Amino acid sequence: MNGAESLVATLVNAGVEVCFANPGTSELHLVAALDRVPGMRCVLCLFEGGVTGAADGYARMAGKPAATLLHLGPGLGNGFANLHNARRAHTPVLNVVGEHATYHMAFDAPLTSDIQAVAGAVSAHVDTVREASALGAAGARALAAAQSGMGHVSTLIVHADAAWTEGGIVADPVAPTPPAAPEPERVRAAAEALRAGQAMILAGNLGARREALLLASAIAAKTGARLATIGRNPRLERGAGTAVAERLANPAGPQSKALADVRNLILVGEGEPITFFGHPNRPSRTTHPDCAMLHLADPHDDALAALRALADEVGARTADAVLEPYAPPELPTGPLNPDSVAAVVGALLPENAVVADESITVGRSLHKFTRSSAPHDWMHLPGGAIGIGIPLATGAAVAVPDRKVINLQADGSGMYTVQALWTQARENLDVLTVVWSNRSYKILRDELGNVGLPNPGPTALSMLDLSNPEIGWVGIARGFGVEAEQVDTLEGFIAAFRDGIAHRGPRLIEVVL
CATH class of the missing domain: 3.40.50.970 (Thiamin diphosphate (ThDP)-binding fold, Pyr/PP domains)
Incomplete structure (x- = not known):
């Protein structure tokens, strides 16, 4: 050997x-x-x-x-x-x-x-x-x-x-270090903070998994606290029957507004809320200056055990949790825009789907339109380095071949790793890719004002434009062996999305917005 x-x-x-x-x-x-x-x-x-x-x-x-x-x-x-x-x-x-x-x-x-x-x-x-x-x-x-x-x-x-070289030796498995057990002092401090009021439980990572969020919801209901997650978790189990939790938006302005009244922030598997970037004359923290941070469980700690201990401390039980109803939106009519496409996704999302979300700007409406859809998993982009959506969906489809995987994909970031479509075709993976084709780096256009550049010149604007020439997503996908179509109306998107859900194997829909 x-x-x-x-x-x-x-x-x-x-x-x-x-x-x-x-x-x-x-x-x-x-x-x-x-x-x-x-x-x-x-x-x-x-x-x-x-x-x-x-x-x-x-x-x-x-x-x-x-x-x-x-x-x-x-x-x-x-x-x-x-x-x-x-x-x-x-x-x-x-x-x-x-x-x-x-x-x-x-x-x-x-x-x-x-x-x-x-x-x-x-x-x-x-x-x-x-x-x-x-x-x-x-x-x-x-x-x-x-x-x-x-x-x-x-x-x-x-x-x-x-x-x-010959002489290889097969080794026995080595036991990994398990997540750290909860610290009693942290549990007591979190309980005191909840009793003090103006409190929020911010859950992430292991703290944002289904059972953990149910306990966090029960604790919040028992103590009058708010429960939230940030929109960049590795995996959220969402939809009907899961715990109701606020979603803190990634942009600094809306996040700061949502946290303005919080004075006691209990962090469960999550770090302190900060802005993605430093902007001129703006703070890096999105919490109020008087907000106290209480670290109940760090990302590599046993968040579920910590929440169980905290629930015992405050007398909460899982039955106290507030659950999402099954209430998907009605199929919309009218123009094709971020709200209407989000409503289509929410209305038609199949039970047990896995969503790989790299929607960037177009995806800001997705949370509110999918929170009460059929139960599903949602994978975000925790690291912020774009170009993960298509391969993330590819890997997920290898892991759970019996589940429909849906990749909601911005066009600019999709081009970073578009070759992963070929792997989907080669492995016959059940992935539906939906490309939001606004033909620009829209997130960067939005950032111009935030960094003090409200009046960019033609060179700067040209660096954010993907329309000259337009990217032919349908041709690219077909070249990699993936069935594809382009839609530019809401009715066309509804029909294409339904068809993509109904058929197994890799498919792509380019939605021109």
């Missing part, structure tokens, strides 16, 4: 079932090992940003990591943006990155780079393996690091000769 085979066998034995890959020469022995060691599905992506984004989507829905297989430092670099998103989402991802043979490093070959430095910026664990006999054990440790707490990005760098 060579080193590559021992690594694959170690990961398979520990429960890793999928490898998203874009390999090169240095990784070919690892690719060959995927043939010789049964139990690992290998999914090819045409760009490394698709690899890492798909691994993120897979882990969010599967609840466990996939492996990625990346080619040297440049391959890891190409996947960096979506590894940043995975880090911010606290998603367990195990990167396997090839490196030149140990004896070849001294020659500074063209693809030589500082892989450790690139990996270190997004990884909680980085290890480099030079010998076949050490590869299995290193893989077990790297996997445990990825699965510790809520989840981390973990990177294993494998010298080519460690992969091809």
Whole structure:
């Protein structure tokens, strides 16, 4: 058994079932090992940003990591943006990155780079393996690091000769570090803050999962507090039968307004609310200056256990939770605009769907029109690095093949990783991609005033325009093997969305707004 085979066998034995890959020469022995060691599905992506984004989507829905297989430092670099998103989402991802043979490093070959430095910026664990006999054990440790707490990005760098040399040893699984137990002092402090009034429970990450939100809702109902989440959670279980929670908008102005009266903010799996960017003469915090922050549970803590302890402290029970009714909107009529398309999504969203949302500006109406739809999962963009929507949906569809995955996709960010459509076709994944085609970087047009540039010139405006020439989404999708159509009326969108929901397999709808 060579080193590559021992690594694959170690990961398979520990429960890793999928490898998203874009390999090169240095990784070919690892690719060959995927043939010789049964139990690992290998999914090819045409760009490394698709690899890492798909691994993120897979882990969010599967609840466990996939492996990625990346080619040297440049391959890891190409996947960096979506590894940043995975880090911010606290998603367990195990990167396997090839490196030149140990004896070849001294020659500074063209693809030589500082892989450790690139990996270190997004990884909680980085290890480099030079010998076949050490590869299995290193893989077990790297996997445990990825699965510790809520989840981390973990990177294993494998010298080519460690992969091809005989003497590999299959390692036993290593137990990950579980989420930290609640601290009694934090629980008591949170209870006192709730009793003081003007309180909000802000839940995120593990604190925003279904059971945790039900407990948080019960606590809020018992104490008169508000319950909210921020619109950038890795995974929200939403719709009829889930807990009612406010959604704090990402833009600083609306978020500050929503938090203006809060003086006691209990953070459950969430950090302090801040603005995405620093704007001239505006604060970075969106809370009132007199607001006290109480950290009940950090993102890698056991948020559910902390909420159970807090519920006991204040005498709340899950039966006290306020639940969303099943009340989807009526199908709209009239013009095609962000509100009407959001209402269509809310009215027709199928039960148990998974939504990968990279809608950006068009998506600001989606929450209110889908909150009482059929039960579903919603995946946001926690890291803010655009270009994750299409691969995120791809990975989710690999993880839950029996569920309809719907990608609500801005056109500008969609072009970053559009190659993932090819993977959807190759794997026959059940993904409906809806592209909001406003033919601009609309979010940046909106930001001009916020950064003190209310009167941009023609050069600045041209940098935000995607209409010259127009991007042919239908032709692009068909070129990747995905059925596609364009609509520019509300009636056309309703018909296309219904058709896309009814049929399995990858499809794309371009909605011209």
